[in-house]
Amino acid sequence: MAETTVLKVAMSCQGCVGAVKRAIGKLEGVESYDIDIKEQKVTVVGNLKPEVVLERVSKTGKATSFWSDEPAAAKTDSPPVEAVAVL
Template sequence: MLTHEYKVEMTCSGCSGAVTRILSKKLTEPGSKFDVNLEAKTVTITSDLPEATLTEMLKKCGKEVTYIGSK
């Protein structure tokens, strides 16, 4: 599994909550996990899904999403 990091233009707890709800519903594979950091405006996702699929998931929150890279 790779860990991917994204910059998401979240400005409030409602924004981070939307990201959390989307990932909780869509990221169902065993062993996958995510962390939403509102202060740093980052989302870290550990998953076997491709980066493009994860990016599309995050874009559903309606905020600007930038892929930073994998760890």
């Protein structure tokens, strides 16, 4: 039965996306995948354990975690607050 794995992966350019694509492409059992560089999100569907997907993508050297491991504060839709110095 197919399982969906969603990862948060630090990707800053198309080279990063290519590295993740190559890593996922080497996994047996992948049925489909989607890489969203803007959201830093990788979704993999297939007959393989989420831990296997996480381990393989982590080998690219990109910071990788399960999407659900994201801290609650980072899940808000509000933009980050920037400090402004007042002179």
